[in-house]
Amino acid sequence: MPTLAPLEEVNEIMKGIWESGIMTHNGPLVQRFEREVCEHLGVPKMVACSNGTIALQMAIKALGKTGEIITTPFTFIATISSIMWEHCTPVFVDIDPETLNIDPKKIEERITCHTVAIMPVHVFGNACQIDEIDAVAKAHNIPVIYDAAHAVGVKYKGKCIMEYGDLSCTSFHATKMLNTAEGGGVFTLNEELDERLRRIRFFGFENHADIVEDGFNGKMTEVHAALGLANLRYLDKALADRKEKYALYKEMLSENPEIGFQKITTDCNYSYFPVIFRDEETMLKVTAALNAENVYPRRYFYPSVNTFTKIVPYIPMPMSEDIASRVLCLPLHVRMTMQNVEEIARLVLKTI
Ligand SMILES: Cc1ncc(COP(=O)(O)O)c(C=O)c1O
Structure with a gap:
């Protein structure tokens, strides 16, 4: 069952769409949604997109490498399909049966010269052992993408969980803590990655002129952003x-x-x-x-x-x-x- 703001509040925000005629293409409501989510969670930036699966694909694309991605087998299929759609191979590391998250002690033994990323999942919104994962990743100079689809509202050591890893991806699906019916978001503190994500989301265009990335259509619409803005008040x-x-x-x-x-x-x-x-x-x-x-x-x-x-x-x-x-x-x-x-x-x- 979704958490939904009163319909009148959604309609009030929607009115702007009817007035301006702007329905998509990084419109004012999507920009406002990105800003307000960041203010609420206490993070600098987020790239809103069409769903959590696309968020993961955008994050992998932004790293710009293909190879093996270490991940958990106790997850939703989207974690794996996003890896495969980005021409990478999932390499599984078993879970800690108590936390249900990837067992950080078992990651190192699966790292090879083909490993391009580690993609742990904060299962059911339970924070991964981030320090241990980061230590392994840093020792081998491998980026970390967190699948934070379940994790809106979680903190780690007093900071928003989305700040950890090179990139963190969440879902705003109808069943999630914050929903836009369908939607997703990618968080990174790296300016260069943030800019690349925005180009990937918009077919790979730079300045509507040249194609500079292997992009696709990952845009969030104004209608979804309006729903998200109203629902955010109830998070x-x-x-x-x-x-x-x-x-x-x-x-x-x-x-x-x-x-x-x-x-x-x-x-x-x-x-x-x-x-x-x-x-x-x-x-x-x-x-x-x-x-x-x-x-x-x-x-x-x-x-x-x-x-x-x-x-x-x-x-x-x-x-x-x-x-x-x-x-x-x-x-x-x-x-x-x-x-x-x-x-x-x-x-x-x-x-x-
Ligand atoms: C762990 C996990 N990753 C990714 C996704 C994909 O999110 P979306 O449904 O927004 O594409 C889900 C969806 O429930 C999920 O549970």
């Missing part, structure tokens, strides 16, 4: 609401020691409530019991992406495959009540 409320519901789920479900939770590293935006069951059978039993009451949890991420053998050769990733087989994200959104959370938690406890 802090949405973050607080999620945190409160997350805490209630956790308190109630902790009653059963067999239920496992994601270990929060330093900070998290509590945008999802993943539950790790003893085995797949228990997870399926809980799913069926919830579905019978019209409650629809989601197997997310499932399956582990290294098992998509139509697109990648299978290499076992035991931790990721194990977690993917028994993890379930329970409903968590602004439209549910605390009572709904209680009812769902009670149903889970009763079923197992």
Whole structure:
């Protein structure tokens, strides 16, 4: 369920589009959205784009190299497809089964002379072990692109998480903490990369004249930016609401020691409530019991992406495959009540 600003507020911002006739091409609302998101999160710059997958592709393109990209198998398929669309090869490193993020201790052994980037994911908005990842990356002079699709509102050591890595990419998809229906953003502190990203987003044009990059159409429209600007006013409320519901789920479900939770590293935006069951059978039993009451949890991420053998050769990733087989994200959104959370938690406890 999306977090949506009142329709009148969206309409008020939309009016400008009807007045000016400007619907796209880095229009005034997209520029305002970039500015206001940055002010809100406390970062210098963001390049808004059409979705989170394109954000990742723009980031890889901006680095300008093809080769191997080290990433996690416990992610959404878009992390992998963006790597492959940019003519690179995903190289998987298994996860830490507690944090559900890439295990930083296992990265170094997969680095080769073909490695062009490391692309960790802040899974479910749980910050990666950034210091450890950066230390490995710096030792080998390899750039880091964070897939921060889930991570709007997360901080690391007091700073916005989007400031870390050479580039950080987020999603403004309808299900995310901040949404523009479909949308994405790329963050970098590197001026040169920022400028390149803006050209890549606009077909590779420089000054509407010459093509200087291998670009594509990655633009965000004015309509999406208007929705984002209105929704941004409700971001802090949405973050607080999620945190409160997350805490209630956790308190109630902790009653059963067999239920496992994601270990929060330093900070998290509590945008999802993943539950790790003893085995797949228990997870399926809980799913069926919830579905019978019209409650629809989601197997997310499932399956582990290294098992998509139509697109990648299978290499076992035991931790990721194990977690993917028994993890379930329970409903968590602004439209549910605390009572709904209680009812769902009670149903889970009763079923197992
Ligand atoms: C980890 C991760 N990366 C990337 C994406 C892609 O984002 P989008 O749906 O905006 O293309 C998603 C989407 O949910 C995601 O979960």
